[in-house]
Amino acid sequence: MTGIDSPWVAVPVALLLLAGGLLTLVGSIGLLRLRDFQARMHGASMGGTLGLGCVIVAAVIGASAAAGRFMPHALLITVFVVMTAPATAMLLMRASLYRARAKSAAAPQDVIER
Amino acid sequence: MSSLVDCATWLAAACIGLAMLPATWRVIRGPAAQDRVLGLDSLYMSAMQMLLVFGIRSASGVYFEVALLIALFGFVGSVALAKFLLRGEVIEP
Amino acid sequence: MRHAPVLAAVLVAMWLVLNDTLAPGQVLLGVLCALVLGGWAARMRPLRPVLRRPHLALGLLWAVFVDILRSNIGVGRIVLGLVRRRVIHSGFLDIPIDLHDPHGLAVLATIITSTPGTVWVDHDPGRRVLRLHILDLADEASWIRLIKERYERPLIRIFQS
Known part of the structure; x- marks a missing residue:
């Protein structure tokens, strides 16, 4: 617990944590504010890319300083998320388009706007 | 733990906690099923970040392992739900 | 084996x-x-990736890192309503694409998904068209130029020719 007290560690960790938290929060606000589903996906991906990245780098620096050696554990999460995020995004986008088309085909004379 | 990192972990946890509220709103209110899945996806991402922040606070490795498990199972869950919603092609011939 | x-x-x-x-x-x-x-x-896996010029991946990685920073800031500004001078239109964009190696396309999908502001929608290998959803569709030509010159060209040089 001595390593993390040094300002060379504490300042970057604190800045990265704040940046990560704020980016996630802004992306999440986008989830609330953006108008259609496809636009909301962009907001959600903010927290998943740079927001998560900042927190992970902060975790790697913090754990390495606390242990006194390089601890790359948290980078494994980056690897998994980078590999899996495109699959989720692609499937969700396709699902939304398919459902929009199926809905417009099924109810062509729907007068009540949902 | 220096007071600077202490402060930053609190603020980051607060931001991430606030970020979970709109995601929860999307899970509860939709409007469409894909919005709920997207909300769930961003909810588990936030949960993962929260656990990593706790891990920095407590300097323990247990949180990291839970975060890794959430990353794996969250992905499987999101893909299963999205695949369930999807039964067609996208670009029409 | x-x-x-x-x-x-x-x-x-x-x-x-x-x-x-x-x-x-x-x-x-x-x-x-x-x-x-x-x-x-x-x-x-029947297909094996053939890396012809792996050293180009470093430059691509740096370009992607810079673009992730830039696009996060761009999407954040749009979400917070800091872009006041114009109305933001989001929509789909079709891009003609010459990359056909599956591994190259997988890397391209990863890049496009991890930069907020662009989401991969579909790739039609027959017509060689890539369809993206773009949050700020003000300047289509610059998006096409970004994808083709910044990402596709190094990927073709790494995986194909």
């Missing part, structure tokens, strides 16, 4: 990091698991 040296090396590294050790027993067990599992996985 086919061999997958890169996959096996990655699996060994992951094993050792997760166990947080360099003890000889664990190294041996990790190498054994990696060779067996890597061999099985290689048998299940």
Whole structure:
């Protein structure tokens, strides 16, 4: 617990944590504010890319300083998320388009706007 | 733990906690099923970040392992739900 | 049994990091698991990536890093309503694409998904068209130029010709 007290560690960790938290929060606000589903996906991906990245780098620096050696554990999460995020995004986008088309085909004379 | 990192972990946890509220709103209110899945996806991402922040606070490795498990199972869950919603092609011939 | 040296090396590294050790027993067990599992996985995948110019990946990685920073700031500004001078239109964009190597396309999908502001929708290998959803569709030509010159050209040089 001595390593993390040094300002060379504490300042970057604190800045990265704040940046990560704020980016996630802004992306999440986008989830609330953006108008259609496809636009909301962009907001959600903010927290998943740079927001998560900042927190992970902060975790790697913090754990390495606390242990006194390089601890790359948290980078494994980056690897998994980078590999899996495109699959989720692609499937969700396709699902939304398919459902929009199926809905417009099924109810062509729907007068009540949902 | 220096007071600077202490402060930053609190603020980051607060931001991430606030970020979970709109995601929860999307899970509860939709409007469409894909919005709920997207909300769930961003909810588990936030949960993962929260656990990593706790891990920095407590300097323990247990949180990291839970975060890794959430990353794996969250992905499987999101893909299963999205695949369930999807039964067609996208670009029409 | 086919061999997958890169996959096996990655699996060994992951094993050792997760166990947080360099003890000889664990190294041996990790190498054994990696060779067996890597061999099985290689048998299940008929296609093997051919890296022609792997050194170009470094430049691409840097470009992607810069673009992730830039696009996060761009999407954040749109979400917070800081772009006041104009109305933001989001929509789909079709891009003609010459990249056809599956691994190159997978990397391109990863890049496009991890930069907020662009989401991969579909790729039509017959017509060679890539469809994206773009949050700020003000300047279509610059988006096409970004995808083709910044990402597609290095990927073609790495994976294809």
